Each structure stands twice: as C-alpha cells, then as structure tokens.
Amino acid sequence: MRIFYFWLLLFFGGITQRYKGIGKKEVLADFAYFLSSYLILLHELSHVVLGHCDYVQDELGFESLDEFGQDEKELSESEIRIRKAFEAEADRQAGEFLLAFLESTLGSQGLGQHIRFPSRKHVYEFYTYAITLVCVLLQQLTNRKGNIHPKPNERQYIILSGIQKYFNNYQPDQFNMIHNHVTLKMIEAAKNTGLIEGSDPKDLMKTALSLSFVDDVVKETKIKDYQLSVK
Numbered sequence: 687m688r689i690f691y692f693w694l695l696l697f698f699g700g701i702t703q704r705y706k707g708i709g710k711k712e713v714l715a716d717f718a719y720f721l722s723s724y725l726i727l728l729h730e731l732s733h734v735v736l737g738h739c740d741y742v743q744d745e746l747g748f749e750s751l752d753e754f755g756q757d758e759k760e761l762s763e764s765e766i767r768i769r770k771a772f773e774a775e776a777d778r779q780a781g782e783f784l785l786a787f788l789e790s791t792l793g794s795q796g797l798g799q800h801i802r803f804p805s806r807k808h809v810y811e812f813y814t815y816a817i818t819l820v821c822v823l824l825q826q827l828t829n830r831k832g833n834i835h836p837k838p839n840e841r842q843y844i845i846l847s848g849i850q851k852y853f854n855n856y857q858p859d860q861f862n863m864i865h866n867h868v869t870l871k872m873i874e875a876a877k878n879t880g881l882i883e884g885s886d887p888k889d890l891m892k893t894a895l896s897l898s899f900v901d902d903v904v905k906e907t908k909i910k911d912y913q914l915s916v917k
C-alpha cells in the first residue's frame with residue numbers, strides 16, 4: 687500500500703509542475719477535479735483490496751464485479767443487499783484513501799501549498815463541495831436509478847462521514863472542529879448543488895440509519911477473510 691501512496695504522490699507532484707503561472711481559481715478547480723477522479727479510481731481499487739471481486743466470483747458465481755448492471759444473471763434480494771453493502775464499503779474505503787492523499791498534498795501546516803486555504807475549516811469546506819459535486823454528477827448520470835449502488839446522497843454521506851474515522855485515528859485534536867463543520871457544510875453543499883435528499887438534517891439521519899446494514903453484511907459475509915493483506 688505504501689507503493690500505492692508513493693505512486694499517487696509522484697503523479698500529483700508531476701502535475702503540480704504544470705500549475706506555475708496559472709490563476710488560483712484554475713488551480714482550485716483542477717484540484718477538485720483531481721480529487722473527484724481519484725475518488726473514482728480509489729473506489730475501484732477498494733473493491734479489489736477489500737476482497738469484493740473475489741467474493742462475487744467465488745461465492746455469488748459472477749465472472750466479475752459489474753458496476754454497470756449489465757450482468758445477465760438476475761440478482762436475488764440477498765445478492766442485491768450484499769452488492770449494495772460492498773458498494774458502500776468501497777465508497778467508505780475510497781474516502782479514507784482520498785483523505786490520506788489530500789492531507790499529503792497540504793504541506794506541513796495542512797493548509798495547502800500552491801493554494802493556501804485560510805484555515806483547516808476552509809480546506810474541508812472545499813473537500814465537502816468537491817465530493818458533493820461528484821455525487822451530483824452521479825445523480826445526473828443515473829437519475830438515482832439502479833439498485834446496486836447507494837443513492838448519490840447516501841454516497842455523499844458515506845464518503846464524508848469517513849472523516850470521523852480518519853480524524854479520530856490521525857488528528858484527534860481537530861476531530862470536533864472538522865467533523866462539526868463538515869456536517870453543516872454537507873447539508874449546505876447539497877442544498878446549493880441540488881443533491882436530492884441531502885439538504886434536510888432529517889434526511890441525513892434517515893440516511894445514516896439506512897446504512898447500518900453495511901456492517902451487518904461485512905460480518906455475515908466474512909468479507910475480511912477475502913481482503914488482500916497489505917505489507
């Protein structure tokens with residue numbers, strides 16, 4: 687996994703060379719774009735790392751983990767539940783990887799280098815909007831249809847709530863400040879960008895409760911036995 691982070695840093699380091707001489711708004715827009723692109727890549731890698739690809743092949747009899755619903759085999763209710771939980775788990779893991787990437791690009795004070803954010807709250811406000819915009823894009827592309835992936839507002843919640851675990855583990859002194867700020871901003875961002883069922887605190891609570899099945903499936907499937915060991 688260290689090699690993976692190294693690769694990300696190397697890639698991003700090469701890209702930053704191109705930023706010399708262009709405006710800050712463009713850099714900020716590009717940064718949001720890179721975060722979005724990495725999130726999608728990291729989601730797919732998370733399926734591999736978490737053992738989902740092996741599980742659907744060995745236990746469910748599919749040739750591959752199909753993200754687009756084109757597999758001809760009908761899914762049973764229980765298979766849909768498992769696949770949906772895997773998608774949520776991949777989003778959660780991708781969010782954690784993405785935070786490690788984000789933090790590694792922000793310099794020693796955690797405020798950025800080419801772009802200097804006024805405060806840590808501003809960093810995470812930017813991150814919250816970047817993630818929300820990916821979810822809005824998914825909402826536009828899918829019309830909220832499909833029963834394998836969580837709904838776009840659920841994905842926003844899953845990815846952004848990953849901040850709790852990350853800050854708990856690595857920056858506990860900033861946990862409350864960042865967590866409270868992101869919770870407020872994720873509702874605001876949903877409202878400002880049109881993310882359906884994301885802008886009402888009651889919907890947010892409903893979303894949180896509706897996702898409790900994910901950890902049940904993790905236990906029931908013993909998916910951890912399929913996870914790749916990381917050295």
Ligand SMILES: [Zn+2]
Nearest residue numbers: 733753773776
């Ligand atoms: Zn997926």
